[in-house]
Amino acid sequence: MSYIRNFENSNLLRRRAHHLIPGGSHTYAKGDDQFPVLSPGFITKGLGCHVWDVDGNAYIEYGMGNRSVGLGHAYxxxxxxxxxxxxxxxxxxxxxxxxxxxxxxxxxxxxxxxxxxxxxxxxxxxxxxxxxxxxxxxxxxxxxxxxxxxxxxxxxxxxxxxxxxxxxxxxxxxxxxxxxxxxxxxxxxxxxxxxxxxxxxxxxxxxxxxxxxxxxxxxxxxxxxxxxxxxxxxxxxxxxxxxxxxxxxxxxxxxxxxxxxxxxxxxxxxxxxxxxxxxxxxxxxxxxxxxxxxxxxxxxxxxxxxxxxxxxxxxxxEPVIEHLHRQGTSLRTGLEQAAARHGIGEFFRVVGRASCLSYMTLDENGLPSQAFRSLLLQETIARGILAPSLVVSYTHENQDIERTIEAFDGAFAVYRRALDSGVAGQLVGRPSDVVFRKYNQPAVPLASLPHLVRAKTEVA
Missing domain, CATH: 3.40.640.10 (Type I PLP-dependent aspartate aminotransferase-like (Major domain))
Structure with a gap:
C-alpha cells in the first residue's frame, strides 16, 4: 500500500493562499486548521467518490463537498x-x-x-x-x-x-x-x-x-x-x-x-x-x-x-437513498470490527445515520480529542482516504468500502500505539482545531517542518 507523504505543491500553494485569502480558503470547514499538517491542501479534480490533489495523490473521499455531493463528483x-x-x-x-x-x-x-x-x-x-x-x-x-x-x-x-x-x-x-x-x-x-x-x-x-x-x-x-x-x-x-x-x-x-x-x-x-x-x-x-x-x-x-x-x-x-444506507451500513460495520480488533472500540466511534455518518475520536481518558482526530486523518490520508467524515455517495461501490476499511485498519494500529505511548509521538505537527474558537493558536511555520515533503514509501 503506497504511503502518501509528498505534499510539495500543496505546501507552496498554502503559503500563497494565506497571503491572499483570509484563512487560506473560502469555507472554514475546508481550512488548514481543520486538517493535520500532513494533508492535501488543494484538490484538482474529482470523479465519482475519488479526488486527486495538486501533487497527483489520489483519494477515496468521504467529505463529498461538505455533504453537498450526494451522487458523486462530475456525475x-x-x-x-x-x-x-x-x-x-x-x-x-x-x-x-x-x-x-x-x-x-x-x-x-x-x-x-x-x-x-x-x-x-x-x-x-x-x-x-x-x-x-x-x-x-x-x-x-x-x-x-x-x-x-x-x-x-x-x-x-x-x-x-x-x-x-x-x-x-x-x-x-x-x-x-x-x-x-x-x-x-x-x-x-x-x-x-x-x-x-x-x-x-x-x-x-x-x-x-x-x-x-x-x-x-x-x-x-x-x-x-x-x-x-x-x-x-x-x-x-x-x-x-x-x-x-x-x-x-x-x-x-x-x-x-x-x-x-x-x-x-x-x-x-x-x-x-x-x-x-x-x-x-x-x-x-x-x-x-x-x-x-x-x-x-x-x-x-x-x-x-x-x-x-x-x-x-x-x-x-434510482435507489439512491437505499444505496447510501447500504454502503454506509457496510462501512460502519467494517470500521467497528476493525477498531475492535485493535482494541480501540471505546476510543473510536461511528455515529449518525448510515447515509450520513461521522465519527468521534477519544483520547486515553475517553475524552473527545482533536489530536487523535488529526492523527487518524493523518494516517488515513497517508493510505489514500480523505475522510473528515464518513459520508458516502451514490458512487461509493463495494470495492471503495473495502479499500477504506483496509486503510482504517492500518491507521487504527497507529491509533493504538498513540493510546499506549502518547499521541505526540505519532502526530506530525500541531493538531487540528474546532472552527468556533475565540482565538487562533500560534501557527507552525511550514519551513520548520522539513519532513513534510517526502517521497512515497511503503507501509510495512
Whole structure:
C-alpha cells in the first residue's frame, strides 16, 4: 500500500493562499486548521467518490463537498444538463422558464411544502426563514438548537458561538438556545420569554434521531406558544428521504430549508414552506407588510437549476437513498470490527445515520480529542482516504468500502500505539482545531517542518 507523504505543491500553494485569502480558503470547514499538517491542501479534480490533489495523490473521499455531493463528483447526467443549459446563457433580466420547472420538480419531491424560493447557499435560506418568522409573528427572539453546530454565517447564529467578534451584543441577545430531544428545555424557554419567540429552528436529525414523537411534539409546543416551527434540512434533505427527513418522520414544518445535495455540488439552496407564510415575500398579497424575503443576482442561475432538476430526477428514478444506507451500513460495520480488533472500540466511534455518518475520536481518558482526530486523518490520508467524515455517495461501490476499511485498519494500529505511548509521538505537527474558537493558536511555520515533503514509501 503506497504511503502518501509528498505534499510539495500543496505546501507552496498554502503559503500563497494565506497571503491572499483570509484563512487560506473560502469555507472554514475546508481550512488548514481543520486538517493535520500532513494533508492535501488543494484538490484538482474529482470523479465519482475519488479526488486527486495538486501533487497527483489520489483519494477515496468521504467529505463529498461538505455533504453537498450526494451522487458523486462530475456525475454524468447532471453535467450533461448543466452543459446544455449553459449554452443558452445563465442569467437574464427577467426570470428564466427553468425557474418554474425547478420549483415544480422540487415541490413534487418535497410534498410537505407549498411554495419554494431558491438561492445559493444555506445561510441565505435559514436567515430568510428567520426574517419571515419575525414578520409573521411580530416577535424578535429566535431559538436555535444548541446541539446542532451550524445554521448560518449571519449574525443571528454566529453571535451565539465563540467566534462572535464584530457582532453587537444587542443582536447576540436575540437568539436563544435549547437542547435536542429535550422538550423541557423548550418549555422553559417559552416560560421565560412569553410572547416573544418568533421561531424555533432545528435539524430534524443529526448524530441522534428524534426520540419518539419529539418533532411533532416540538411543533405543537411552537404553535401553542405562537411561534413558527422551522426545520433546517440542509443535510438531511435528499439523504434521509427523497422528500426530506420531515416526510420520513411524518411532520410538516411551517418553513424548511434545503441545500447541499439538492444540486449535487452546484450552488443552489431553497426556502420552502406553507403558502400562508411564503406569500408574505410575494407581490400579490395586500393585507400584510411586505417581507424582503430573498433576492440574489445569482440565486436563479439556469445551470444551477438544471443541476438541481437532473439531481432530483436521479433520486426519483434510482435507489439512491437505499444505496447510501447500504454502503454506509457496510462501512460502519467494517470500521467497528476493525477498531475492535485493535482494541480501540471505546476510543473510536461511528455515529449518525448510515447515509450520513461521522465519527468521534477519544483520547486515553475517553475524552473527545482533536489530536487523535488529526492523527487518524493523518494516517488515513497517508493510505489514500480523505475522510473528515464518513459520508458516502451514490458512487461509493463495494470495492471503495473495502479499500477504506483496509486503510482504517492500518491507521487504527497507529491509533493504538498513540493510546499506549502518547499521541505526540505519532502526530506530525500541531493538531487540528474546532472552527468556533475565540482565538487562533500560534501557527507552525511550514519551513520548520522539513519532513513534510517526502517521497512515497511503503507501509510495512
Amino acid at each position: 454524468p447526467s447532471v453535467l450533461d444538463a448543466v452543459h446544455k443549459t449553459l449554452e443558452q446563457g445563465s442569467n437574464f433580466t427577467r426570470p428564466a422558464a427553468i425557474e418554474v420547472s425547478c420549483a415544480t420538480k422540487f415541490l413534487d419531491m418535497v410534498r410537505t411544502a407549498e411554495m419554494v424560493k431558491f438561492c445559493k447557499d444555506g445561510s441565505h435560506a435559514t436567515t430568510a426563514a428567520m426574517r419571515l418568522a419575525r414578520a409573521v409573528t411580530g416577535r424578535d427572539l429566535i431559538a436555535r438548537c444548541s446541539d446542532h453546530p451550524f445554521f448560518a454565517t449571519d449574525d443571528w447564529f454566529i453571535g451565539t458561538t465563540e467566534m462572535n467578534a464584530g457582532i453587537p451584543k444587542a443582536v447576540r441577545d436575540l437568539t436563544l438556545g435549547f437542547r435536542y430531544n429535550d422538550l423541557e428545555s423548550v418549555h422553559m424557554l417559552f416560560a421565560r420569554h412569553p410572547g416573544r419567540i418568533a421561531a424555533l429552528i432545528v435539524e430534524p436529525a443529526r448524530g441522534d434521531e428524534p426520540a419518539g414523537d419529539y418533532l411533532r411534539a416540538l411543533k405543537a409546543l411552537c404553535h401553542d406558544n405562537g411561534a413558527l416551527f422551522v426545520l433546517d434540512e440542509m443535510i438531511t434533505g435528499f439523504r434521509w428521504h427523497n422528500g426530506g427527513a420531515q416526510q420520513l418522520f411524518d411532520v410538516v414544518a411551517d418553513l424548511s430549508c434545503f441545500g447541499k445535495a439538492l444540486g449535487n455540488g452546484f450552488a443552489i439552496s431553497a426556502l420552502a414552506g406553507k403558502r400562508e407564510f411564503m406569500e408574505l415575500g410575494g407581490i400579490e398579497q395586500t393585507e400584510r407588510p411586505r417581507v424582503f424575503l430573498l433576492s440574489t443576482t445569482h440565486g436563479a442561475e439556469t445551470h444551477a437549476m438544471a443541476a438541481a432538476i437532473a439531481t432530483m430526477k436521479v433520486y426519483e428514478q
